[in-house]
Amino acid sequence: MPPAPFVRSGKSSRTTDSPISYFIQKAIENPGLVSFAAGLVDEGSLPVEEVRATAAEILSDQLAGQAALQYGSTQGLTALREQVLKLVCDADGVTPADVNLTAADVCITTGSQQLLYLVGEILFDPDDIVITEAPSYFVFHSLLQSHGARVLTVPMDADGMRTDELEALLDRLRRSGELPRVKAVYTVDYFQNPTGLSLSVERRKKLVELVRRFSTDHRILILEDAAYRELRFTGDDLPSAKRFDTANEYVIYTSTFSKPCAPGLKTGYAIMPPDVMEAVLHLKGSHDFGSASLSQHIASRLSASPAYARHAEELRGVYRHKRDVMLKALETEFADFPAASWTVPAGGFYVWLTLDGIDTGTTSPLMAAALEAGVLYVPGECGHVADESGCVPNNEIRLCFGVATPEQVTEGIRRLRKACAALSGSKKKVVAKV
Template sequence: MGTADNETLSPAPSSPAPSFSQRREWSQDQAISYLMAQGIENPDCLSLAAGFVDFETLPVELSRKAYAELLDDPQTARKYLQYGTTAGSDRLRDQLIKHLAKLEETTVEELGIDRNQLVLTTGSQQLLAILADVLFDPGDICLVAAPTYFVFLGVLAGVGAEVITVEGDEGGIKVDALEAQLEQLKQEGILSRVKMLYLVSYYENPTGVSVDADRRQPIVDLVTKYSTDHQIVLLEDAAYRELRYDGPKLPSLWSCDPTHSQVVLAQTFSKSFAPGFRTGFGVLPKSLVQPVIDRKGNEDFGSSHFNQNLIATVLERGWYEDHVFEVCENYQKKRDAMLAALAEEFSDLQQEVSWFVPHGGLYVWLSVPEKLETGFNSELFAYATNVEKVMYVPGQLCYPHAERKNQMRLSFGVLNPDGIRLGIARLANSIRHSLK
């Protein structure tokens, strides 16, 4: 019987292969899939690589309470268990307007948006993918800070977009470098191909840095200035916005665009609440609402209606804010443990090894001497995973063409403080070994 099944599953020798689309070719060999596979192949490693959120603070009790409330009255329960609309639950979108007003430290009236400009998506990742889909034809250009969120680099590759990097530092993307790049593209006559500037504005994945307060307005102004024959959309990915531990409270780039016609604000409940609900959202300029809804209609005509209502209950009941407070307290301890361990373990290598201090988010970005490569095929990666049993994300994944090879992303999301200390000690051993 086994033989018969296998015979049924294997293609007949004469059967030709499917003819795949160009987009299928472009989306091959994604770094995220390889990284996940590495994690699975090395289960005995301490992972400083996983971008997962902390297991211990995931909101089991709150979710149980909200779930019970949603199902309490059969009449309303049926409503939540039914399909919703493509744009998402009105209840959650109304809550989100209030929530955003708080984050922006303003009133709902001053915020100046209506529910129809909010689209709820399956994680914010879906919004990023849909925007790439509706904006880019093959060969169109996306400007990004370097390094940047590598999963979005995969999305851009998948639609055939060209990625041009702009230099950043501890204050995020550099305004003068952005201006020089836009001016150069204008001089070359290819500004018409620039469709988007993508920035992770708070506690960036991978570097942990935020765009400085005094760079925010100039960035929005520059994008507006160079939007001459068409609009260059500024996609503000604020996935980590609510994971703030210290440092200044920063206004969103979105708030620096008072007409709300230039900037898309993408946020998510994955980091601050639970990624399992896959609930994210975008605040869109009016011109982008219908294109995004049309595309989403083709994909799924609406994300999970039930999950959206669960999040709405959590917000409505005031449970969310307390939860975020607890989550931040916990991450702050883990961030501090990682920074202290780095300072201790690399005290003798201060000239060679450096890192940025994040004020929020989940990541620390580490640079090692240039002669030391960190990639999947490097001696350092092999030694760290096989001998010392610790994993990190090679920094070159976060550049479109692997431009820099001596950096790595470390996450303090999953391990507890003891695990983090041990992980950094093992990493330091690996780096010392490879430097010999």
């Protein structure tokens, strides 16, 4: 007789497997597949030599080696926190003092994902409201689902989240008496996962102004996820939303060494208001009482060295080339396909493809035809949250050019077009309004 079931916590029973597991499994089952699904980084340009040299430098010094192999503090290595603060403030064109920040406002985390998790833990009770872009980073949505939080969404255009729509939404919530439940606005404001779009400077200012204005009886926080910021390959960097939070009150800024350096280091960081920091540190204390020391020591030395800047520059070239190859392949293959349109990212590694009238969902004929043709993508529906009627838009696709080689990118888009051709005659599906 099987044992009686164990009794899950409320949070565990609300937590489901990430949709990405399905796609990783498919890629493992079909090694010939070109995968545009998983958001992995380019393999060939991982900084093996730079990390080897840095680790050797640390471990060849007895005292430095001991420090790197010992437990560290919950908040993270001071040298790395100082380095991170410099990195972000230099990018924003300010001094830490201009924006009321010191290294005490920085926390090192086990990837930026841990920060998202910890912030979720300190902020959300069931039925609390979180506002996100539509679409948004689906792993964050899964996290919100396990908290039982209500996700309300704001549409995007070429300049990122529509702040006029955000204002209208906040206004509606105030009038319906639900504003007290709004805890945070989440934005992936640089080359967003999944659309590749960025928030314009004007809207960054407006975002901060809006949360300030609507924080009447409690503070609404902005969770600014800048994971892809350093991977810009065209145009000038944009100041962060954090840059406009000059008293360090409203914005939690998080980013990571995973994208511009190596996800294997699993080292991320966050800059946040002191009271939020206190709550995060209490929780991180019982979570892991500090992220891996060795990774932090490597990230600290590496990010302060010229090798880091050289590597980031090289990476930008690698991803620019892959983006160009993907855009060219889309233009060639979908030239005769007016239903197709796509974004042109200025950085990061995602292109968002819209196929008007074609169901792109996990169980759709297109997904089956794509697998048959040998290409894998993430259905756009994974990035959306169902509206009141339970509908999500189902005619979009996230294409990641992070890990595929340029040759695979060209071949994968050819296969995707072949899959679309195999569907000719398929009926237009109803697409829910976001």
